[in-house]
Amino acid sequence: MSTRSAGRQVAIVGYAHSRIERRSDRPLGAITVDTARDAITDAGLTVADIDGFVSDPRLPSVGGHEVVDGVSVVTSPWLAQTLGADARLAAGHVGYSPITSSVIVAANALASGACDYVLLHRSLHNPAGRYHAATSPDVGGEAQWTVPHGMVGPPVGIALPYNEYILRYGATREALAEVVVEGRRNGARLPWSYWHGKPLTVEHYLSARMISDPISLYDCDIPVDGVAAFVLTTTDRAADLPHRPVVVDGYAKGMPVAHRPQGLLVLDDMMEAGFTLVNRLWEQSQTGITRDDIDVPQLYDGFAPLIYVWLEALGYCGVGEAHEFVRDGRISAETGLPILSGGGAIGNGRMHGVPQMLECYLQLSGRAGERQLDRAEVGLACHGLPLYGGAVLYRAG
Amino acid sequence: MSSAPIRLSPDTGSSGYWDAARRNELALPVCDECGNLTLPPAPVCPNCGTTAPRWRFTPVSGRGTVRSWTLVRNSFHPAFDHLVPYLVADVELDAQPGLRVVGRLLDEGAEPPRLGDRVQTSFQELADGLTVPGFVREHT
Numbered sequence: 199m200s201t202r203s204a205g206r207q208v209a210i211v212g213y214a215h216s217r218i219e220r221r222s223d224r225p226l227g228a229i230t231v232d233t234a235r236d237a238i239t240d241a242g243l244t245v246a247d248i249d250g251f252v253s254d255p256r257l258p259s260v261g262g263h264e265v266v267d268g269v270s271v272v273t274s275p276w277l278a279q280t281l282g283a284d285a286r287l288a289a290g291h292v293g294y295s296p297i298t299s300s301v302i303v304a305a306n307a308l309a310s311g312a313c314d315y316v317l318l319h320r321s322l323h324n325p326a327g328r329y330h331a332a333t334s335p336d337v338g339g340e341a342q343w344t345v346p347h348g349m350v351g352p353p354v355g356i357a358l359p360y361n362e363y364i365l366r367y368g369a370t371r372e373a374l375a376e377v378v379v380e381g382r383r384n385g386a387r388l389p390w391s392y393w394h395g396k397p398l399t400v401e402h403y404l405s406a407r408m409i410s411d412p413i414s415l416y417d418c419d420i421p422v423d424g425v426a427a428f429v430l431t432t433t434d435r436a437a438d439l440p441h442r443p444v445v446v447d448g449y450a451k452g453m454p455v456a457h458r459p460q461g462l463l464v465l466d467d468m469m470e471a472g473f474t475l476v477n478r479l480w481e482q483s484q485t486g487i488t489r490d491d492i493d494v495p496q497l498y499d500g501f502a503p504l505i506y507v508w509l510e511a512l513g514y515c516g517v518g519e520a521h522e523f524v525r526d527g528r529i530s531a532e533t534g535l536p537i538l539s540g541g542g543a544i545g546n547g548r549m550h551g552v553p554q555m556l557e558c559y560l561q562l563s564g565r566a567g568e569r570q571l572d573r574a575e576v577g578l579a580c581h582g583l584p585l586y587g588g589a590v591l592y593r594a595g
Numbered sequence: 596m597s598s599a600p601i602r603l604s605p606d607t608g609s610s611g612y613w614d615a616a617r618r619n620e621l622a623l624p625v626c627d628e629c630g631n632l633t634l635p636p637a638p639v640c641p642n643c644g645t646t647a648p649r650w651r652f653t654p655v656s657g658r659g660t661v662r663s664w665t666l667v668r669n670s671f672h673p674a675f676d677h678l679v680p681y682l683v684a685d686v687e688l689d690a691q692p693g694l695r696v697v698g699r700l701l702d703e704g705a706e707p708p709r710l711g712d713r714v715q716t717s718f719q720e721l722a723d724g725l726t727v728p729g730f731v732r733e734h735t
């Protein structure tokens with residue numbers, strides 16, 4: 199047994215998810231309050247029970263859009279106050295891999311006794327206008343090292359390490375098409391998804407326009423308005439609640455490995471950070487979970503090529519082999535390794551790590567309905583890039 | 596020459612780079628304590644940890660090796676609206692192993708480079724008073 203299980207055990211005990219829309223006609227705060235109330239009800243609780251609120255409110259755009267609490271972002275203090283909760287803790291972590299950080303804060307607040315019931319939410323907004331386009335000609339600070347060189351925005355940023363992968367290992371667009379098509383196939387089955395009922399064919403993927411070669415349109419998750427909320431508590435309290443609890447078994451965060459111009463992603467940096475993160479994850483499992491124990495591995499796909507990095511960092515295949523691994527049905531939710539069974543970001547919309555956490559929760563609590571996997575005792579939710587990102591292990595309670 | 600709408604606000608951590616570029620020179624910040632090149636300069640030297648790196652912009656070789664590239668088709672900044680599609684290269688500079696920078700490939704009608712192609716720094720005036728280092732392929 200690991201020595202990492204100090205404090206009380208913590209579990210997810212309920213959730214709610216709004217409909218994911220390209221642009222909602224309602225303010226984000228209104229959707230968030232509805233979703234939070236639904237999640238609290240789902241957990242068999244009332245607002246009066248919730249004494250902790252955790253979120254990352256970041257609007258992940260580089261376009262300089264206005265940030266207004268309750269409208270374009272929703273912070274935990276705003277939500278606690280608006281719900282009329284008697285909160286002892288309203289914490290926000292702003293940065294990379296928001297979901298991992300939120301789970302870490304929530305789990306430790308509960309394990310230490312700082313709170314009894316935590317509402318963890320993530321609200322994502324798609325602002326009017328172009329998502330990443332600069333709204334001002336001014337360039338200063340860190341952006342001086344990239345923007346004047348024509349490197350503007352995340353799609354250009356991710357195109358460089360993806361092309362480095364292609365140039366080294368001979369990956370093809372046809373291989374990545376299988377990843378995106380699998381994500382969209384599973385997303386099409388989710389009633390809340392933006393892509394509900396809209397699977398994608400390989401032909402359609404291949405004919406889509408290029409954004410920043412080799413990144414094409416459907417390699418990028420689509421910006422949306424959407425909200426998810428989860429309720430967490432200690433496992434002793436969870437025993438009295440209606441749903442099967444899903445226990446937080448361990449987590450690890452990725453760390454930067456080299457000092458670079460902001461947004462310059464280097465493939466070797468990502469792999470180095472990924473191996474470190476994965477080793478730390480196994481070390482920090484409360485029950486000694488490692489890769490081969492995982493039934494529901496949910497890999498992060500905010501940009502589709504990140505699937506390759508996660509597959510290789512986790513050791514599902516060798517370095518440079520993921521583009522072959524993903525082919526011929528080997529990542530099928532029904533017959534292969536179900537890395538995108540929850541649709542991922544590609545199959546839901548830009549929900550920033552929510553799909554991976556939600557699929558772990560739904561499968562491990564036995565609430566995935568017709569999509570329920572035969573065996574779902576241990577889950578892994580990966581969030582963001584291994585560099586800066588994170589991962590959380592879950593086990594059925 | 597372009598009158599592209601980009602306004603740069605250099606600071607003490609970058610003016611040495613932009614001043615040199617105007618003279619068609621590539622100058623990078625070197626740590627006074629350990630002599631390591633770092634981009635961007637930081638309050639604490641990432642190599643030796645000194646809190647007084649006293650970054651000095653020093654001329655370096657603009658030659659390097661292509662590690663990756665992308666063909667940018669969507670302009671996300673008005674300065675590039677008239678330039679798309681354009682190639683951006685990720686280049687490891689000869690000046691120091693592992694030192695990576697990005698720059699536009701300025702060769703006219705350039706084909707995408709291959710992994711390991713050799714390049715050298717070249718300069719282009721992106722807006723009035725703003726000269727930006729980029730790269731051209733070396734002819735072997």
Ligand SMILES: [Zn+2]
Pocket residue numbers: 626627628629630631640641642643644645648
């Ligand atoms: Zn130094």
